[in-house]
Amino acid sequence: xxxxLWLVAVVTALALVGAACGSDNNxxxxxxxxxxxxxxxxxxxxxxxGAGSTFVQNLVQQxxxxxxxxxxxxxxxxxxxxxxxxxxxxxxxxxxxGATDVAMSAxxxxxxxxxxxxxxxxxxxxxGIAVEYNLSGVSxxxxxxxTVAGIFAxxxxxxxxxxxxxxxxxxxxxxxxxxxxHRSDGSGTTAAFTGYLTAVAPTVWTAGAAKDVxxxxxxxxxxxxxxxxxxxxxxxxIGYSEVSFAKGNSLGIASIKNAAGNFVQPDAKxxxxxxxxxxxxxxxxxxxxxxxxxxxxYPISTFTFVLAFQKQPNVxxxxxxxxxxxxxxxxxxxxADSLYYAPLPSDLATKAKAAVETIQA
Amino acid sequence: MTVAAPASERLASRSTRExxxxxxxxxxxxxxxxxxxxxxxxxxxxxxxxxxxxAFHTSGLRFFTQTAWFPDARPARxxxxxLAFGTVLSSVVALVLVxxxxxxxxxxxxxxxxxxxxxxxxxxxxxxxxxxxxxYGLWGVYYLVPKLIPMQRWLDHNAGFVPLFQSRNDxxxxxxxxxxxxxxxxxxxxxxxxxxxxxxQVPQANREAALALGATRWETIRMAVLPPSRSGVVGxxxxxxxxxxxETIAVALVLAASFNVNFHVFEPGxxxxxxxxxxxxxxxxxxxxxxxxxxxxxxxxxxxGVNMAxxxxxxxxxxxxxxxx
Numbered sequence: 299x300x301x302x303l304w305l306v307a308v309v310t311a312l313a314l315v316g317a318a319c320g321s322d323n324n325x326x327x328x329x330x331x332x333x334x335x336x337x338x339x340x341x342x343x344x345x346x347x348g349a350g351s352t353f354v355q356n357l358v359q360q361x362x363x364x365x366x367x368x369x370x371x372x373x374x375x376x377x378x379x380x381x382x383x384x385x386x387x388x389x390x391x392x393x394x395x396g397a398t399d400v401a402m403s404a405x406x407x408x409x410x411x412x413x414x415x416x417x418x419x420x421x422x423x424x425x426g427i428a429v430e431y432n433l434s435g436v437s438x439x440x441x442x443x444x445t446v447a448g449i450f451a452x453x454x455x456x457x458x459x460x461x462x463x464x465x466x467x468x469x470x471x472x473x474x475x476x477x478x479x480h481r482s483d484g485s486g487t488t489a490a491f492t493g494y495l496t497a498v499a500p501t502v503w504t505a506g507a508a509k510d511v512x513x514x515x516x517x518x519x520x521x522x523x524x525x526x527x528x529x530x531x532x533x534x535x536i537g538y539s540e541v542s543f544a545k546g547n548s549l550g551i552a553s554i555k556n557a558a559g560n561f562v563q564p565d566a567k568x569x570x571x572x573x574x575x576x577x578x579x580x581x582x583x584x585x586x587x588x589x590x591x592x593x594x595x596y597p598i599s600t601f602t603f604v605l606a607f608q609k610q611p612n613v614x615x616x617x618x619x620x621x622x623x624x625x626x627x628x629x630x631x632x633x634a635d636s637l638y639y640a641p642l643p644s645d646l647a648t649k650a651k652a653a654v655e656t657i658q659a
Numbered sequence: 660m661t662v663a664a665p666a667s668e669r670l671a672s673r674s675t676r677e678x679x680x681x682x683x684x685x686x687x688x689x690x691x692x693x694x695x696x697x698x699x700x701x702x703x704x705x706x707x708x709x710x711x712x713x714a715f716h717t718s719g720l721r722f723f724t725q726t727a728w729f730p731d732a733r734p735a736r737x738x739x740x741x742l743a744f745g746t747v748l749s750s751v752v753a754l755v756l757v758x759x760x761x762x763x764x765x766x767x768x769x770x771x772x773x774x775x776x777x778x779x780x781x782x783x784x785x786x787x788x789x790x791x792x793x794x795y796g797l798w799g800v801y802y803l804v805p806k807l808i809p810m811q812r813w814l815d816h817n818a819g820f821v822p823l824f825q826s827r828n829d830x831x832x833x834x835x836x837x838x839x840x841x842x843x844x845x846x847x848x849x850x851x852x853x854x855x856x857x858x859x860q861v862p863q864a865n866r867e868a869a870l871a872l873g874a875t876r877w878e879t880i881r882m883a884v885l886p887p888s889r890s891g892v893v894g895x896x897x898x899x900x901x902x903x904x905x906e907t908i909a910v911a912l913v914l915a916a917s918f919n920v921n922f923h924v925f926e927p928g929x930x931x932x933x934x935x936x937x938x939x940x941x942x943x944x945x946x947x948x949x950x951x952x953x954x955x956x957x958x959x960x961x962x963x964g965v966n967m968a969x970x971x972x973x974x975x976x977x978x979x980x981x982x983x984x
Binding site: 386405406485486510512 | 728729800804833911912915930939940941942943947
């Protein structure tokens with residue numbers, strides 16, 4: 299029996315190590331976050347919790363760390379359960395704020411309003427979606443919008459296809475077949491990526507724009523980590539994920555041709571530049587502009603939102619929630635870059651701050 | 660009448676009364692436990708049916724024939740056909756891979772290995788059972804999947820005329836076969852451990868009798884050990900099957916999630932009900948959740964069916980063994 303227990307202990311320890319290895323890929327730069335911000339933080343004690351988007355999780359965890367450091371007595375919890383589950387928990391009233399990559403649908407809004415009254419949808423960060431690839435010998439792949447759409451629609455099947463050659467003058471491309479990898483789970487990342495394809499190449503990409511679409515080709519993988527792992531394992535593979543995953547696994551990231559005709563990388567400033575060209579509606583459910591005209595704008599860029607009830611049911615919690623959200627949309631924005639997110643464009647950040655102020659607590 | 664009963668008689672009657680009270684408590688606890696299990700099963704069934712009804716209402720009978728899964732699209736279209744097929748296929752392939760190994764391992768541990776080695780080997784097999792399934796999944800997708808590719812490619816190129824071994828687009832990797840290999844390793848300890856206990860129950864006299872008749876080791880196993888163990892081993896295999904049907908996260912990590920009915924187990928793709936619930940739940944809308952719960956109901960029914968079939972097989976083979984049929 300002794301020996302049995304020992305083995306159990308060893309295996310459990312191995313399991314923990316395995317789990318840790320699986321999850322810390324993307325946090326390499328998280329400790330160097332926003333240490334420089336000195337702005338005063340409004341502070342109320344208490345505990346609030348939120349859940350939703352996995353996309354924004356790393357950034358929210360950094361905000362929580364910084365906010366709690368400045369504000370003793372305040373505890374903020376966040377679980378990245380997925381935007382859909384976040385909306386569900388928010389509507390059920392089991393959390394104080396939800397987070398979603400895609401603004402709620404009309405029916406979802408209706409259900410939430412019936413439960414807790416008017417809902418504020420506030421953009422609180424943005425990010426670029428990287429087109430990552432595994433092609434030995436090709437370090438700076440360039441792709442135009444039509445080429446990306448053609449590849450993911452299964453119309454361009456090998457790497458030395460004339461369309462790809464056209465984008466990459468002077469580069470020797472192998473005749474390797476293209477292996478498309480996409481998400482197998484529903485995802486805001488997929489919604490943004492297919493939204494981009496639909497906007498820029500509607501004749502080539504006809505599978506629509508949604509969290510989950512009928513992919514014309516390729517293999518599915520679970521989560522951005524799964525997609526990135528599959529691309530890394532498969533020579534000739536191409537996939538899409540948040541920038542952090544591609545960077546964390548040192549995969550090639552394609553430069554995407556924007557409306558100005560330049561091939562750009564999904565760096566934070568290029569993403570923010572693209573996000574700045576979005577039309578901002580009064581309710582702040584802003585949709586990305588996938589055809590930004592700026593010289594450096596990276597076109598596959600998207601927003602992510604926080605959900606809060608306009609009239610907070612609990613005054614103490616409501617105050618803390620306002621403090622935390624104010625922090626996130628102001629000083630918190632400077633934490634974005636080092637975690638491979640993109641800060642909100644300044645006019646949108648101002649409007650987001652104003653929206654937070656209108657929350658009644 | 661006034662004569663007091665002898666002391667011994669009084670003691671007896673008192674202890675009888677106590678025994679009766681003890682009996683009653685024990686009976687109550689046992690029946691309560693039995694009913695609790697029944698109540699939980701019924702509660703799960705009622706919950707699943709109740710929550711799944713809107714999904715059945717949305718998709719109608721096509722729920723059982725359609726292969727696509729877009730419950731949150733407008734109009735919604737989703738069906739459990741590909742998922743149910745993938746669930747059963749991956750589990751069956753896993754059993755084909757694992758049953759000979761598991762029974763061989765159990766026989767080695769009980770019949771062939773020296774006693775101390777057998778006991779130690781038993782621990783090692785049991786350890787496989789305590790590894791969390793997410794660890795199997797991560798190991799599967801990062802280690803096993805790439806290692807299996809050369810073998811699959813060889814079989815495809817040399818035995819590709821068998822549809823089962825054929826990959827029509829010459830791609831390999833995160834296929835049903837890979838998922839089944841991971842499942843096989845996961846259910847190995849269940850089947851091996853139960854089979855080991857079953858073989859151990861065979862009276863030593865049976866073996867000695869066979870050996871006394873001049874039987875070899877193999878003949879002893881075949882004549883004296885395997886026949887009386889049959890029902891127990893079938894039960895073990897069915898338990899393993901049930902485990903494989905319901906395995907979630909390891910399969911979700913390994914499979915390349917496609918929604919089609921495809922017997923080419925080497926081609927990347929395939930999906931199972933449990934894995935699909937795990938991957939889709941987080942981003943599901945209202946219809947999406949209802950649809951997933953409806954698929955859960957189907958898995959519940961499949962598992963119940965498998966277990967009842969197992970009961971039937973065990974019952975029948977026991978009767979055959981006892982010479983009643």
